């Protein structure tokens with residue numbers, strides 16, 4: 001076999017690229033993994049707050065419910081390499097896993113670095129040549145010869161008259177070095193957290209090869225809030241609260257979990273998911289978030305609880321009693337929003353005022369004013385148009401031997417380990433199929 005004929009270059013040593021390299025080498029390809037950073041998986045280290053929520057142990061249907069953009073495109077990839085396959089791969093390579101609330105899967109050690117270490121062991125075992133500090137600048141192609149083109153075109157492509165198809169011949173690095181290859185996997189990620197290396201290089205390379213890139217926007221990103229009281233709560237983290245998003249009169253989303261207040265608004269898992277729905281809200285001016293601070297209690301139960309508290313402390317002032325309901329930072333904000341004098345004695349508080357407290361506790365409203373940018377986004381929405389990629393192999397329909405994997409594609413999901421699973425599944429499928437026709 002010609003030495004370059006089975007040579008594959010994987011561009012990007014993130015989750016998708018490492019997986020593609022492992023799968024391609026398992027199928028006997030000679031794989032060179034080019035990563036522009038000085039280490040592999042720089043973004044993986046910061047996932048799940050450094051703990052790496054590797055995947056989600058949910059049923060198949062639930063997985064697809066959590067994929068926001070183009071879930072159908074993922075059917076084959078997920079079928080061939082699903083959450084169970086990923087968990088088995090990590091466990092078998094020395095990274096023990098545990099499943100937490102919401103079926104989120106993490107390494108037992110709580111260290112994201114253990115996930116990368118396990119993948120690096122597999123890369124070494126498979127003999128993948130890892131090139132660090134190797135930024136790919138350009139992908140090289142040539143026109144398919146008439147004979148090869150006819151052989152490689154599918155019936156569908158023939159009928160569409162895809163006459164201008166090209167094929168991969170290699171890549172050029174930033175320093176001018178040329179690496180010959182018959183296959184390339186583009187796994188350069190998106191635009192979020194650019195400090196980790198995701199700076200959109202892959203989009204430019206894909207476009208230069210005739211692909212279209214769907215407009216990119218930050219997703220799973222914190223929300224800016226108009227209400228000034230939010231800033232006073234900066235640093236406050238609330239667990240077991242319920243957040244609801246309305247666009248005008250329509251309730252578009254509701255979730256339960258953790259919320260973090262910041263100097264600009266809200267972050268944390270609940271806010272990141274709500275942000276995805278905010279983006280799709282047509283009339284953003286009317287996007288309102290409502291926070292239920294005591295979702296386990298009905299309004300009546302909460303009222304009875306406050307009443308009990310009040311009866312036991314009739315001669316104390318409101319500010320010294322109501323604190324038992326909220327975290328310290330929240331108490332003055334709640335009193336101020338209720339409009340009740342903080343020094344007012346409990347026995348002077350009217351039924352109406354008590355009802356106001358109940359209403360606020362069960363429905364603290366916030367007006368969203370926008371989303372934060374790519375530098376704070378967990379994921380990029382948009383990317384290489386999936387209509388131009390074969391979902392059963394991840395191969396480009398434009399360039400023979402060009403494959404895509406991971407966040408570079410127009411795919412994104414909610415939080416919970418689903419985005420990494422997209423990277424694992426698409427990376428595995430691309431690596432498994434690359435240069436399959438040389439066998």
Ligand SMILES: Cc1cc2nc3c(=O)[nH]c(=O)nc-3n(C[C@H](O)[C@H](O)[C@H](O)COP(=O)(O)OP(=O)(O)OC[C@H]3O[C@@H](n4cnc5c(N)ncnc54)[C@H](O)[C@@H]3O)c2cc1C
Nearest residue numbers: 012014015016036047048053136189197406407417419420
């Ligand atoms: C803060 C944060 C927390 C997250 N937590 C989770 C989580 O817990 N669970 C979850 O499922 N998802 C999480 N995600 C999302 C997840 O990290 C991404 O879905 C995933 O990393 C995408 O993998 P990828 O390989 O496609 O891209 P990336 O991980 O971005 O990897 C792309 C790689 O390509 C390299 N590269 C780029 N251009 C070139 C070039 N020209 N030449 C060579 N190399 C290049 C980059 O340096 C980078 O290493 C999180 C994201 C962020 C930002």
